[in-house]
Structures are given as structure tokens and as C-alpha cells.
Amino acid sequence: MRVYPSIKDIQEKIDLALIIINRQAVPNVMRECAEKGIKAVIVVADGFAERDEEGAKLQNEILEIARKVGMRIIGPNTVGVANPEKGLITSPYEADYDRINPGGIAICSQTGITHSQAFPFSDLNYGVSKICDFGNKCDLDESDMLEYLKDDPSTKVITMYLESMRDGRKFLEISKRVTPEKPVLVLKSGRTKEGARVSASHTGSLAMDDQVFDAACKQAGILRLERFSELFELPKMFALQPLPKGNRLGITTITGGAGVLATDEAAKFGLSIPTLSPETVEKLNSIFPNLGKPIMDIGPAMAVISDFVTFLSEVMETILSDHHIDCLLNIIWAGPVEGWGESHVKVYKELLRNFQKPIATWIYGPRVPIIHDLTHRIEDLGFPVFVEVEMAVKALGIAYQYAIWKKKGET
């Protein structure tokens, strides 16, 4: 790589500058960027408002430099952005992480922990539209990101990890315009007094009252998350599947136990297990005795069925055709049985052609590599697979809640 003594020595026009340098030197580099006419800067350097009084002063200083010339800043204290479609990843970590598949999920965060050096995007075959760590957000913040992503054609669903808000009113107002078009999922920490105190020393920002934030989310149709893993798991539902038209959940499961757990979980999100139509019950019972229930325990059949693909395809098509069913949870087992994974892939290929009802899948089994492999193959066909049975149910549950919100906005 060619190295220049100053950014002013570069002849070409520059679209974006990354500043990775001791904090003391940042203002001077910013001034040079301003003279060079650069309009966008990502300040990766840390040690600003999150560190001490001196850092806070420096942060104000760089903001003033930027404002004078209409330059915009992401950061400081950030690893920056990623745009997999264009192959841009600003994170200053190893090049080996620079593999993110393009997809429909945007991830915004007040920390580097959702970036390419932290999450195994590539190993999990995860499809991303944009990533932004806004760090201390001295200039651009969560509201700006939301506004930008609303009109970003690659983004189908927006997820955010927030510790604080720069302007709650503005965020709420923008959210109200975004959520009727795209689902917005937010994980907010600093909920407790102690958490808020830690947050202040992490990104130099003040946390807001958690109950106020909760009420704001409900008003603005924001889907609030509870755990870190949900940030990556739940958006898959929106990126890959249609919204359910109602709350009636069918379950096909190879284990009755997981069916019971799923049924309990469904109730938390307003999903309900309906009574099937008499025709569906009859059809299911003709496929296998005693199968004609909304929670179809296919375990007993598995022991005796020879043609698994035809059997499961018939079962799933029957349940998906019932007008009492709006969405489906499929619980499958991935074991080291010859042709087993291939059989499931075939079933999903059939479904792909015929139905517009969302399906969430949970795979369990005795071998981690087999589960991973089957997960990739099913997700490649557009069907999200979740790490936990409860997560799969929640994905359908919040898709249903979002469908209600969206419909309300349309009428």
C-alpha cells in the first residue's frame, strides 16, 4: 500500500476518510480532510467522551471542524460501516473477517460487537445489507441511520443495539415513518441503574429511562428485543419469509416434548393453536393414524414410514392448505442417517413453490456439523432456521405482531 505524509498529498477525489490515529492527532487530520473537501469521515480512534474530560473536549472540537464545512462524522470510538454488496468493510481488524454475504438485514449498533470481527456472519451464511457502528455518535446517530435505511433498497429489516438515545423525540418521530414500511427491531441495554452507569463510561452517553423507552417503542411500532442473540436470529424471519395473515399456528414436530414447549411459548406472543378443519383432520389421519391434530407429532410415524419425503411433504402441504392455519413451526431432527438431510431439503423445495405462509424451523440432533449443514441448506432455500425452539416461535410471534402494526398503518 502506498503511504502519504498527509491526506492533502493525494491527488484523487476522496469519498470517505477513516481516521485511525492517537486521539490528540485527530483534530489536525480532520482539518486536513476538510481542506481536501472530504464530506464523510469515520473516526475509529477512541478515547473521546467515553474516556474523560479531555476526550469530551476533543470530541467537541472535531464536531466543530466538521460542522463548519458540512462534513459528516460517524464515531468517534467506532469500527465504522460495512456494505457487503459493494465489498466495503471499514473495520480495522484482520482481512480474514471481510466476508459477509449480501442480504436484507441492516444492523446498527452503538458498539463494535455487531460488526464483522465479532459475529460469524460468513460461517452462519448470514445475509446483510448494511452494518453501522455509530460509536459515540457525536454527529450521525440512530435517527439518521433509521432515516437512511428506510429508503435503502437492499434493506428489508432494520435491527439496532442501543445503549442510549441522542434525541428520543426525533427517533420516535422517524420510527413512526419507518415501521409501516420496514420492521425495526431494537435491543436496548442500560435498562437498570447499574447498566446505565456502565454505559456512560462505555460510549460517553446518558441512558434514558427504560419505561419511557418501552412506551415509545409501543407507540412507534418498534419490536423490542430481550437478548443479544435475538439481534441476529429474529431478523431472519422478516428477511426471508412473508408475514402471517393471522395468529393461528400449526406445529409439525418429530418430538412431542418440543411441541409442548413451543405451544407454551406461542401464547406469550398472542399466537394460538387452532382447531383444524374437518377435512384436514381426516386427511392427516389417513396419512398416519392419530396425526390429525394442530400439533402433529410425526415421531411415531417416523419409525415405520419408508418414503419420508412424500410423507412429510404431504403432511406439511395438508396443514399449510388449511385456511385455519396462518403460520407453521417445523421441528426436525438432523441425525447421521443416509439421505436424511437431503430428504428435508426436498420437502422445503416443494413448499417453496406452493405456499405464502411463513415457516420457522428448529433443528436438533446429535451432531453439530450436521445441524449446521442442514441449516445452511434450508436457509439457502429461503426458510429461516433458528438456534432454539423458543426463538423460532418468537420469530413467528413478532412477525404476527408486526403484521398487525403494518395493517393498522394501512387502514
Next chain:
Amino acid sequence: MRVYPSIKDIQEKIDLALIIINRQAVPNVMRECAEKGIKAVIVVADGFAERDEEGAKLQNEILEIARKVGMRIIGPNTVGVANPEKGLITSPYEADYDRINPGGIAICSQTGITHSQAFPFSDLNYGVSKICDFGNKCDLDESDMLEYLKDDPSTKVITMYLESMRDGRKFLEISKRVTPEKPVLVLKSGRTKEGARVSASHTGSLAMDDQVFDAACKQAGILRLERFSELFELPKMFALQPLPKGNRLGITTITGGAGVLATDEAAKFGLSIPTLSPETVEKLNSIFPNLGKPIMDIGPAMAVISDFVTFLSEVMETILSDHHIDCLLNIIWAGPVEGWGESHVKVYKELLRNFQKPIATWIYGPRVPIIHDLTHRIEDLGFPVFVEVEMAVKALGIAYQYAIWKKKGET
């Protein structure tokens, strides 16, 4: 394998019979077992009380046969038991699953989903003392298992998945005797009306009122779980680490964001982030500027430190030596950096020698295989690693709650 027309044709003494046959034929086989003097039978066959009226009758019939001769039954509708120390796995599935490491965790369940064909025990290097799926529990049930495991020297911690209880009062009474000695973790489904209905068709048993069960757990010191994955994750804390002597949590983290999430979570379980002693603060600040806080964000130091092992060892030893700290959460990053994993293993080896305070670890990073590998290596040293940051905090949280219960029992 040699095949016999009847079990009576076998000359040798038989300790245990597995019955895997059409339900109609089970009573006759049971009678032959009784004649042969077999005292223990696992009825793998299904189609009993969980199926229909006829199945319920058959279930009563086999129970009567057993009672007459003092024979005990596990099942029917079960995959049976596992005893990794003895190499016994009765699950009738593929031999390839028959690899479970011996360890201190007992897993009891009203379903086959916690057995060797369902959970990747071997891939996750998970240490098990006993597994029992009691299925329809026509004879032996959760209370018997609890009583047995109380005195089983291999078992350090007992986990259970329950849909129903055969005798709530008995279970409560036995639990009260077990929990002062060994922690008992229970995941109970059939919490909702719909879940209970599904459960009835799964194992033919009636669910109990969830609030009654909750109150009973509190009375008996049972730790109640919320999600399926917790059944496998949380016991690791008890199997591998000492109990905390108090609720004061220290956190070392390579990312401030995860530190904030962990702090929020800690509050849910009564863990608190204490003020460190002045000596500890001074020592930490001398190791790296601004580090002297109970949540030690080692991220900034990582960018400039050359000897990582010495640095992290010093930080962790300093915090573990502080008498204001009872337990520690360590959040580490596993990246494809030469010698990185080895460095962490060295730090844990140091800790192993010096401290008797429990440590929970969360690893994140850009590569799934690297995370898995480092997880195994750290767990081999006796330090549990959890799949989620919230899970790691909860593990410490319930260890603290159990420590209080145990202490109460001792006084």
C-alpha cells in the same frame, strides 16, 4: 448378534430387559421377563396411555404384571437410560450416537429429546453422569429418579424436563431432602392451557397448575428454568465450579457493549456490581489507565498491549483477589489471530491454581470453529463457557441463589 425365540431361552442371569416391540405383544414379553426373574424393564414401545383408551388399558396391564413380582418399569414410550461411566445407552437409535463423556450432570426427562440421539453431547464435550427418559412413567417417575440421583456419587447436579407430575407432594418432599445436597434444575412445560392439552396427548399425563408448581419450587429450593437450552447450559456451572460466597460480580470484557448487557442481566438474579477496594483500583489503573472499574473494559488495552497473557492474568488475578468480589464474568473474543486461543488457555491455567471463586465465560468472534475449539479447551480446564452472554450471567445468578438456599439448610 445371537437371537433367541424367547427371553426364557437365555441361560444367563439378566439384569435389565429393553422391550422394543408392538404394544400388543408387550404384556406377554413382560410375563416372560417376570418368569425369568428379571427385576428391571425399560419399555421403549409406544402407543400406551399417550395414544388411546386401548393403550391406557395395556399400560395398566403391564404395570400389574410388574407389581406382582416386584419388577420395576421405566416407560413405556421412552428411549430409556444412559450411564456413560459404564458405557450403557439403551436408546434404540444408531450406534453413532453412543458417545457421551462421563461427567457430573444428570439429565431426567419426560421425553426422548434430552437423550443421546437428540443432543450433541459428544460434539459439545458435555459431561454426563446419568440420563433417564421416564416416558409415560407408569411405575418409576421423577420422584424416584430424584431419590436415586441424590445418592449417586457421580452426580453433582440434577436437571429435569417435566410436563407433569405423578405425585406433587411426594416430589416436593423428596426435593426438600435433595436440594440441600445437590442443585436441582427443572424446566416444566405445559404452563399454558394449550400446552397442557398438548402434553396430555404426548405422554398421557395431566399437567398441574403452573402457579402451584412455581410455589412448590420456591419452597423446595428447586431452580426453575425458562428455556430448553438452559437445561444443558446452566448445569455446567454447578458441575465445574465452586459456589459463590456472595452476590458481588466483577466483569472483565473485551467489549463495553457486552459489559452493559451483562450488568442489566445481573440485576435480574440479585447479583450486584460492587465498588472495588482502593488497592484494587490503584493496581488495575497501574496495569492500564482507566481500567480500575468493576466492569473492566480491556478493549482499549488490547490494541496496545504486547504480552496479552501477562496482562489478562494480572487483571483477572487482581480482581479475583479483591475481597469485594465473589464471582467473575469473563467476556473474551476468539479471532483468527496466531496464538490467541493458546493465550487464553494459559490465563485459565493460571487461575485454576489460585482461586476458589466461580468464573463464567462467554466467547464471541467471527469464526464458529474457533469459538467451539476454544470453548472445549477452556471447559477441559474446568471453566464453563456459555453460548450467550445472558446465559453466562444467569449461570452465576442461579449459582448465587442456590448458595443462599444451601447455606439456609446448613444453619
